[in-house]
Amino acid sequence: KEFRNNVKPNWCPGCGDFTVQASIQRAAANVGLEPENLAVIAGIGCSGRIAGYIHSYGFHGVHGRSLPIAQGVKMANRELTVIASGGDGDGFAIGMSHTIHAMRRNIDITYIVMDNQIYGLTKGQTSPRSSAGFVTKSTPKGSIESAISPMQLAISSGATFVAQTMSSDLKGMTEIIEKAINHKGFSFVNVFSPCVTFNKINTYDWFKEHVKSLSEIENYDPTNKIQAMRVLMENEDLVSGIIYQNENQKAYEDLVPGFKQEALAKQDLTLDPAQFEKLCAEFM
Ligand code: SF4
Numbered sequence: 001k002e003f004r005n006n007v008k009p010n011w012c013p014g015c016g017d018f019t020v021q022a023s024i025q026r027a028a029a030n031v032g033l034e035p036e037n038l039a040v041i042a043g044i045g046c047s048g049r050i051a052g053y054i055h056s057y058g059f060h061g062v063h064g065r066s067l068p069i070a071q072g073v074k075m076a077n078r079e080l081t082v083i084a085s086g087g088d089g090d091g092f093a094i095g096m097s098h099t100i101h102a103m104r105r106n107i108d109i110t111y112i113v114m115d116n117q118i119y120g121l122t123k124g125q126t127s128p129r130s131s132a133g134f135v136t137k138s139t140p141k142g143s144i145e146s147a148i149s150p151m152q153l154a155i156s157s158g159a160t161f162v163a164q165t166m167s168s169d170l171k172g173m174t175e176i177i178e179k180a181i182n183h184k185g186f187s188f189v190n191v192f193s194p195c196v197t198f199n200k201i202n203t204y205d206w207f208k209e210h211v212k213s214l215s216e217i218e219n220y221d222p223t224n225k226i227q228a229m230r231v232l233m234e235n236e237d238l239v240s241g242i243i244y245q246n247e248n249q250k251a252y253e254d255l256v257p258g259f260k261q262e263a264l265a266k267q268d269l270t271l272d273p274a275q276f277e278k279l280c281a282e283f284m
Contacts, residue, residue: 064095
């Protein structure tokens with residue numbers, strides 16, 4: 001199975017997004033997908049280019065709108081594995097309302113955020129993930145806002161698989177993405193993916209020093225929501241691993257009354273002319 005195509009990424013050398021791309025490609029192969037079973041839908045930002053770098057169906061949408069498109073794709077063809085991806089600005093600023101509603105809907109897609117805590121594509125402005133005091137050209141005296149906590153937000157919004165990893169850990173990230181793809185429901189993977197060009201604070205070394213692996217916590221139980229929230233609050237969200245998973249909640253598409261398993265594309269949607277006239281009359 002080959003998820004590589006011949007498009008050369010134009011990310012800066014050392015950008016964390018390279019390993020996220022490699023991880024998605026490896027995870028897709030490891031779970032037994034073929035390129036025609038996978039759709040990668042991206043938003044806008046450096047990370048949004050990823051849809052063009054993976055040999056699969058792909059769609060590079062508009063800013064903050066990867067999730068509405070991804071949900072539409074899943075509903076139109078639930079046989080596809082759908083991965084939505086983007087950056088922290090895309091998902092937690094302009095796309096925030098979509099993020100929250102997709103999470104609470106628990107539709108069976110995987111959302112991967114490349115979280116570099118800055119806007120990279122527009123050359124380095126403060127993002128919703130930048131820490132208080134963060135200095136950029138948009139906050140020259142330091143940000144006076146505090147950063148959003150994506151993990152706490154996801155759990156409290158209803159996501160049923162919530163994980164965090166680092167782009168420096170290709171093996172660990174790939175294992176998490178495999179589990180996220182296999183999870184039946186909304187899976188959210190936040191990846192600390194350094195912007196080596198514009199963010200000189202949250203570097204690979206900074207994440208290595210500050211992020212604690214859940215494997216270090218004795219008897220950690222990812223099905224325990226209260227323990228998950230406590231660990232996140234105690235560590236300011238700087239933990240890696242599968243933080244929360246609920247396998248008992250049905251996915252959105254399994255709850256829609258009368259919704260068929262078979263992809264719309266494969267269903268016979270022919271209407272007889274009388275039915276069509278009746279349908280039109282209802283809208284006249
Ligand atoms: Fe990556 Fe930053 Fe370069 Fe964008 S600007 S490609 S996020 S290193």
